Amino acid sequence: MAHAWTTDRAQGLDRADEVGGARGSFLLPEGIIYLDGNSLGALSAGVAGHISQLVEEEWGSRLIAGWNGCGWMEAPERIGDRIAPLIGALPGEVIVADTTTIALAKLLGAALNARPSRKVILSSTDNFPSDLFSATAVARLFGAELRVVDRSEIPAALRDDVAVCCLTHVDFRTGEMHDLPAITALTHDVGALSLWDLCHSAGAVVVGCEEHGVDLAVGCTYKYLNGGPGSQSFMYVRRGIQGELENPLPGWLGHEAPFDFDPSWRPAGGIRRFLTSSPPIISMAALEAALEAFDGVSIEQVRAKSLSLSQLFLEAIEERAPASLVLVSPRDQRRRGSQISLRHEHAASIIEGSAARGVIGDFRAPDLCRFGFTPLYLSHEDVFRAAEMVAEVAVAAEAATG
């Protein structure tokens, strides 16, 4: 039987691709189809030059004067403002600082302080473990309770003792996406604050922080934003509540006048108060350069291509692979992030065999094959070829084990 998906058909989609031009901004290794940008994004062409400039011309030549003379001091807000449109936030609502888990602890603490009569952090059992570690620790520090329920029970668990509802928008295992507008609205209905972890969302799906009234968010910048290994996280705080929230882990960089070295804490206006201490400027430079790949591209275009890629992959896999390779991600596109996860008892060897053919996905124990789709540097043809190879490897794995 002829397959519905062919190289020709994939190439046809590439000819109509509105964001395909960004692919040239990335330096991808030869012979590799990289479907693990949801773990670590790829290197873009401008990064090395931007870092060199920073290291040699700025740090090397300007030394201490770089902080004020080269814009290092403003980097957290300046880079935040470049991320803002990608999550539907306004200028001044996003800042780059710390790591996701620390940023989450800060915003959870700020939320609990802002709702002193409520003592519950609500989350889901399938949330990213580090988020649960952080929420457990913060709950303990604030004399609050972390209530974790199955993701389906979140609406029912939103009662008026909840201070903050803290969920990861796109699940790291399955790619399932929460209904952010609906849950945010329910959260507000009970007077709680909404806090979204956007690690697997930023740069890949439409979030619409402003449109949906999201209060707080965090996210990493090394996945779909391509900021480089361990690049800093971002924090989003809705403008309307910035003035009433406190940073529970304050530091001199978030002070109103850091260079006064005033021993009494006076928080900076706006989102800057959520800073604590000096950011790693060289890593920040990599992130800033990487974000240029989003110039001239809207997040709606990125999302449309992401779905086009994941749909192609899913359909092409399903028409070629054995039935034992089972879809775990939502089939409904409205509930799917930018990845396809497939369950198979030989998942580890399928990921390994695919990698041997140049298709990089990742294995999540015990039995998940996970493939992420970064619209800026993947073509439909790449994804089609990857699907063919993964299917072949799965067929072979099946045959080998009988």
Place this chain on the structure above:
Amino acid sequence: MAHAWTTDRAQGLDRADEVGGARGSFLLPEGIIYLDGNSLGALSAGVAGHISQLVEEEWGSRLIAGWNGCGWMEAPERIGDRIAPLIGALPGEVIVADTTTIALAKLLGAALNARPSRKVILSSTDNFPSDLFSATAVARLFGAELRVVDRSEIPAALRDDVAVCCLTHVDFRTGEMHDLPAITALTHDVGALSLWDLCHSAGAVVVGCEEHGVDLAVGCTYKYLNGGPGSQSFMYVRRGIQGELENPLPGWLGHEAPFDFDPSWRPAGGIRRFLTSSPPIISMAALEAALEAFDGVSIEQVRAKSLSLSQLFLEAIEERAPASLVLVSPRDQRRRGSQISLRHEHAASIIEGSAARGVIGDFRAPDLCRFGFTPLYLSHEDVFRAAEMVAEVAVAAEAATG
């Protein structure tokens, strides 16, 4: 009257300088004598190449495989082990992570948890403001009290309600150094833990963490360790107490098995439990390369040269500058870090005038001129010339306003 300090005499010291060879590892701008390495250390020659290698060969080519294949995962401990001998710590006692203020919050929290019946964090009024912000916030989170006293009153304030005594070893304004062995011993006498901020110590003075039984320490790596703007902080936890201390801001990287994605927290053995989340690998690469400047040099040699430089600077200034330029740093070398601070009503214009002649110090409001001495890249001749110029500028400032 002939001056005791001359170019010849300074050059004589340089000929006998045991650590002078390190100077060639640094890329200093032409025509500049940089006495602000206590704010931001200078760029060393190996950094740019090391970063390029990391960005292009590791991130660009290995992508996600870099975490395990290129040693990124072990970077916090590996780089920590290079810092350890510089503060007199053992391998496995130092880890690189976060920023100083966050690291301080973690270790303060760990200390309070380890002494549950005690509710006081003791510090000094002149501690670095960010340390006081952090201690205030942690005290509040743990239901404890931050007690701040004049530095002279620390011994008397060490009573048996103190959980942790948290001081900055070398004062950022004056360069005055606490008597770490004596205060640490007094701290232990009352059953409290000692926590030292080594920001202005690491890489410049002898600390002797192990020798003196220091329990906990933090410090930045962008001053005398030359790690680059905003490079990560380090944490030291004495081996004997690592097992009993908890990280109050846990995250997946400090988990016993991070890739199990187990939602229940099981701390890693040893110091790794104090990690929270992924470190900024590109900035970490700069730090790792910068630390090579310490290869083959002992911290005792560094300290001897540091004192030789600051003593020369002080004496040469005092024989040339007006009496209105008053020493604020301790004259006693045993109590002095690696800087000389001088008070003058026209301090700002003295720093500005010196900078115009190529001598970079810094101004701390309202009236301090601060000069730091990095033994690895400054010669005695540099420091002598700087003293001559600063003195000339001070004389001129005096004449202009007198």
